[in-house]
Amino acid sequence: MRTPIVASLVHPMVRTIGEAGAQRYFGPSLSLDFINQQYSMGAVWQKPTAKSFSALVTLTRSTGGGRFNAAGVYEWVAANQPRFDYDPLTLTPLGLLIEEQRTNLCLQSDSILTLPWIGQTGSIESTIPSPDGTFNSTRLNYGTVAQTYQLLTVTPGQQYTFSYFVRLGTKPSNSYAVYDHTNSAFLVAATVNASATTARWTRLTVTFTTPANCTQVRIYPDRNDSAGVTGTIYLWRVQLEAGAFATSPIPTATAQVTRAADVVSVNVMAPWYRQSEGTIVVKGDLLNRNASTKVSVDIGAGGALGTTLFIKHITSFDIANPDTAPISVASIANNATLGFRCALAMRRNDMLLASNGALGSADTACEIPVSPTRLTLGAGGWTAAGGYLNGHLRSVAYYPRRLPNTDLQALTAA
Structure with a gap:
């Protein structure tokens, strides 16, 4: 048997x-x-x-795409190559990153001293590396009340997500906002970013919906509304994308950039x-x-x-x-x-x-x-x-x- x-x-x-x-x-x-x-x-x-x-x-994937590598450094992976992603803090492997197509509508995502950015003076940082391991972030220097923003064209009644990386220097805080330029009203009032720190880069994301007749918004990755708040702050990879959540950061220069779907x-x-x-x-x-x-x-x-x-x-x-x-x-x-x-x-x-x-x-x-x-x-x-x-x-x-x-x-x- x-x-x-x-x-x-x-x-x-x-x-x-x-x-x-x-x-x-x-x-x-x-x-x-x-x-x-x-x-x-x-x-x-x-x-x-x-x-x-x-x-x-x-x-x-007909374009390149971003991911954090095993060393915790953000890198741009070539077209048609898999993106094996890692946690940038713990270096824990996360698996294969799969995303839909998205476009970064914000220009000069790293060079926040360059038009069409409006606002504060500063310089390209040369001592603190950006999340991608290079020295391409923007250091803003505040001596008084000032704001840094970009004016962007949007579609009425659409969800958008605004995101950026920030690291504090001698300035004690970071505040962000989104302003309806068409109707002269804040969609996201100036808000202190509680996650910003001097110890490391952090990414802030905020989602909002444009009103029915809104065709332009201002995005503020930093606002300084108090005369007594001065010092330096570092910003990198500002992104505005249509959608209910943030996807992997997309670098831009003089034109919007689209990352194709995986x-x-x-x-x-x-x-x-x-x-x-x-x-x-x-x-x-x-x-x-x-x-x-x-x-x-x-x-x-x-x-x-x-x-x-x-x-x-x-x-x-x-x-x-x-x-x-x-x-x-x-x-x-x-x-x-x-x-x-x-x-x-x-x-x-x-x-x-x-x-x-x-x-x-x-x-x-x-x-x-x-x-x-x-x-x-x-x-x-x-x-x-x-x-x-x-x-x-x-x-x-x-x-x-x-x-x-x-x-x-x-x-x-x-």
């Missing part, structure tokens, strides 16, 4: 006693570890082999994908969690919405939408944090999403996409999808079987 050794997440190789050499590998057939930059792929039930990033993942996918489904059932595990974080759809993974063939299977993240939930119309039927798990750890078990009429160790609702009327051609990462894979993650993917793994619910919880626990 054959006695099977039960496969588990701890011991993924199973061997059936009595069948010499008969083994099945129950671990992931596709593994993308963007933290340690280790990747593997194999046939269903076979132990996978190590691969390079470029052998498995296709990434296109388009990332695994374009080969064989031999790792199993049509009848499977489990996909994805971990990462968001720059912002609001009502707009942010997709971490999508399996399909690029058809219309409702023909792919994807995991999305919105205000208070992580949601798995199946290849079934209507897509309002889904497996939903509560999650209001920026981080996500999701495991989606997939089988016809049997779909369940676990998020951060908790099981969501079950979906018992669903399909798995037939003959998918790609696994899209960090965006929707359906026609004209959008749904960019705007965050980091830490890891993606695919198991060619429907894992037990207890395993879904274990794989997504802290």
Whole structure:
């Protein structure tokens, strides 16, 4: 009589006693570890082999893009190259940065003494390096009441996010503001930036909405409204972008600059994908969690919405939408944090999403996409999808079987 050794997440190789050499590998057939930059792929039930990033993942971005490197220095990565991002303070790896297209509307983002900037005198700093490791920040010198601002054209009724890096010198504080130039009123009143310090660079971000008839705003990365406040302050990489949150900083000079979207996918489904059932595990974080759809993974063939299977993240939930119309039927798990750890078990009429160790609702009327051609990462894979993650993917793994619910919880626990 054959006695099977039960496969588990701890011991993924199973061997059936009595069948010499008969083994099945129950671990992931596709593994993308963007933290340690280790990747593997194999046939269903076979132990996978190590691969390079470029052998498995296709990434296109028609422009350069920024990220903090392993030394905590901000750098501009060439077009079509992955952006493995790091925390600039702790140097902790964050994973693969995936963002939508954004444009920095502010000119002379680093040279704040150059037109069209209006205001204070100063100089290019030569002793304190900027976040990019060079000496290209602006040092402003205050001896009395003064303001530094740029006048920019905007669209009425649009959300914008204003951001900049600041470091205090001898000036004791930094204050920012946004002014509706069209209607002569503040949209964001002068506010002290409590995070500004002499010890290091910090980034300030503030989001606002332009009124219905507002066509121009002034952005102030520093205002000095008190006669007794004097001294020096350092500013770098001022940015104004349309959107509800700040994305990675984009350098500008005499013209606005656009950073293109990151388009990332695994374009080969064989031999790792199993049509009848499977489990996909994805971990990462968001720059912002609001009502707009942010997709971490999508399996399909690029058809219309409702023909792919994807995991999305919105205000208070992580949601798995199946290849079934209507897509309002889904497996939903509560999650209001920026981080996500999701495991989606997939089988016809049997779909369940676990998020951060908790099981969501079950979906018992669903399909798995037939003959998918790609696994899209960090965006929707359906026609004209959008749904960019705007965050980091830490890891993606695919198991060619429907894992037990207890395993879904274990794989997504802290």
